[in-house]
Amino acid sequence: MEKESFGGILLLYLKGKLGGGAVLLLFCLIFAVVFSLYDLTAEAILYAGLLCACAGGLLLLRDFMKFYRRHRALTSLRQEIALLEESLPPAVNPLEADYQALVEKLREINNRNFTAFQTSRRESVDYYTAWVHQIKTPIAVMHMILGEEDTAEHKELLAELFRIEQYVDMVLCYFRLDSSSNDFVFRRCQLDGIIRQAVRKYAGQFVRKRIRLVYAGTDATVLTDEKWLGFILEQLLSNAVKYTEKGQVSIEVDENLTLTLRDTGIGIAPEDLPRIFEKGFTGYNGRTGKKSTGLGLYLCKRAADKLSHRIAVESEPGKGTTVRLDLRTVHLEVE
DSSP: OOOOOOHHHHHHHHTTTTTHHHHHHHHHHHHHHHHHHHHOOOOHHHHHHHHHHHHHHHHHHHHHHHHHHHHHHHHHHHHTGGOOOSOOOOOSSHHHHHHHHHHHHHHHHHHHHHHHHHHHHHHHHHHHHHHHHHHHHHHHHHHHHTTTTTOOHHHHHHHHHHHHHHHHHHHHHHHTTTTTOOOOEEEEHHHHHHHHHHHTHHHHHHHTTTOOOEEEEOOOOOEEEEEHHHHHHHHHHHHHHTSSSSSSSEEEEEETTTEEEEOOOOOTTTTTGGGTTTOOHHHHHHHHTOOOOOOOHHHHHHHHHHHTTTEEEEETTTTTTEEEEOOTTTTTTOO
């Protein structure tokens, strides 16, 4: 919030006194007419008026300085209202006391609702966290059963089971990103290890669809959260595999710590590009049989913002998509 100028506060004060000033002028006019009817000298009228004007000016100045200090205090308080614990400044009149009582009541209601929301949110996160860990047991058992026979049918079922695992992990990440608790641990990480871990997870999908993966490695280190950066890369690889039927996916890291992931997939329609990071937005591709949830890129953007990374997407329909992830964390310092 920009700091108000002295002139702006003075103008605000004078606007509030317009009604009283109009009444005062009316009274002065009445007195002037009455004095003229009794043939009082103009000098006596002007002298009395001058004394009243001086006294009124001093009182007005005193009242304005009180208004100025109080206005500045309340403005400062408004900027830090979320951290306010103590009571509001003492009321100067009964009407202001009534307004302050309303504010205090509203704050009590807000605090009560916020506490209830936090409790409900925490219970939801705890429930889905337990659910994710429980559902992974039958998923692991199904992996073991399907892996016993190397048949085409089992390979297709394993691919679908892999998608189920993705959606299960996405549920947990969705709740953790919106959680008030801090799930981020920042440290210097070897970028190559994070990339290779994500690539290994999707290696089976690349083999299944006969898509070539090009990655030469990197010796770069980044200040980030290893788990969440891995989640972002996994979501980007998931989209690349899902929307690429033939060709290749390439990953490279330049000297400016920008990770570039390119695919030769179906691309993204120009009218969809500005909205791809919106929650629930699937676009044309997501509505043509790809069964997109509209959450993958939304979660990527949310996680990247929390990591102080920047993500951008370029695409041309029929030629592929390029995702650039700027890993420079200029706003973060290692403690």
